[in-house]
Amino acid sequence: MKTIKTFVLSVALVAASSSLFAEDKSAWPESFTVGTGSQGGAYFGYGTAWANIVSEQTGVTGGAEVTGGPMQNMALVHTGDNHFGMTTMGPARESLEGNNAIAPGIQLDNACAMFPMYQTPFSITALTSSGITSISDIPDGAVIGFGPAGSTSDTYFPRMLAALGLKFERRNGGWSDLGGQLQDGLLDVVAFAAGVPVPAVSQLEVQTDINIIEFTEEEQAKIIDALPVSDYEIPASVYKSLETPARSVAMWNFAIANCDLPESFVYEAVKAVMGDNERMVQAHKGARTTLAKHWDKNTFLPWHPGAARWFNENGGSISPNLIHN
Incomplete structure (x- = not known):
């Protein structure tokens, strides 16, 4: 009898537990x-x-x-x-x-x-044909794509570049669209803030030659002092255009x-x-x-x-x- 009662009690507890779970799950969204x-x-x-x-x-x-x-x-x-x-x-x-x-x-x-x-690294991409290989190569008045309006890149990258003394014109759009504009010569560079590898950058590498621009140590330090970011290195393994890691900054x-x-x-x-x-x-x-x-x-x-x-x-x-x- 004791064994039977124990078994019945166990079944009852399991049933009650299942009932509670079902009741809890009933509040879940469809x-x-x-x-x-x-x-x-x-x-x-x-x-x-x-x-x-x-x-x-x-x-x-x-x-x-x-x-x-x-x-x-x-x-x-x-x-x-x-x-x-x-x-x-x-x-x-x-x-x-x-x-x-x-x-x-x-x-x-x-x-x-x-x-x-x-972490989201901040990185800059230019066509190799542009001759831009560093931040200092970006000309005054450069047309820069900063991603969708209100995005992390659009919010923080202009502040970073302004802290480095750059003067530029802003453009917004989806990453794929901006990659196409870069390839068509409508943009000087694209300032990406996205987890690597960024699909749009990987696609550009397939279609043309690009430079991934890294910050100098001094530039990196200035940005870290000015904004809530930390130091970061983009691994060379994520892009075929990189032979060594690229110095950058990132945000979680x-x-x-x-x-x-x-x-x-x-x-x-x-x-x-x-x-x-x-x-x-x-x-x-x-x-x-x-x-x-x-x-x-x-x-x-x-x-x-x-x-x-x-x-x-x-x-x-x-x-x-x-x-x-």
Whole structure:
């Protein structure tokens, strides 16, 4: 009798557990969207990769959407127009402070940190035929493509180049479009801020000869003093145009989630991405640094409770003060 009662109790507990899980899952969205960036940029490829993984692992239909990049993603996730998105930490801070150009004066504080992605290097590409091999070679009044309006590149690269004393004309557009304009001679250089390899740069290498312009040590130091970036080297292995690593600067990227999403859903989404890094790397090379140990690269953006729970269960130590609500 004791054995039978124990068995019945175990079955009841399993049934209750399943019932609770089903009730919790009933609050999940029927589908989800991930705000990325322009086609041809690293955000779109990376976002498509993890959207597919989350969809497969959670059973919730989802996919990537083309957007204007980090600034717009902060706004779209804040409002809930996109469930998830991706941003660099500079635009994230400006958005929290009410300095997002897309929603000026509004503190976009309903977009929560989800997981660390990778560092975004800032790099400049020119046609070899232009003769531009260094920052000092870029002529006054040069026409420079800075990516989509409001993107990380468009927000920070002009400030960097101004800090180095350059005078230029700004152009905006998707990375693929700007790459085409560079090839057609409509731009002098393109200033990319995207995870490497940038698809548009890789495509240019196939079609023509290009120079990837690195910063000098002095230029790098000036930029680091002026803006929230750190030193970085673009590995020579990512582009055939590089024989040695290229000195650069970079800014960390984080995935973000609407803070109102169910804790259990975000927990499972983070688990799907962070729990199998090898699979993420196979989907996108930029995911090599999508590792749990980089949770500490976020020092100000409130974490979604579901994300915080996963990281704290897997070696993290996220302060309760940095968890939303």
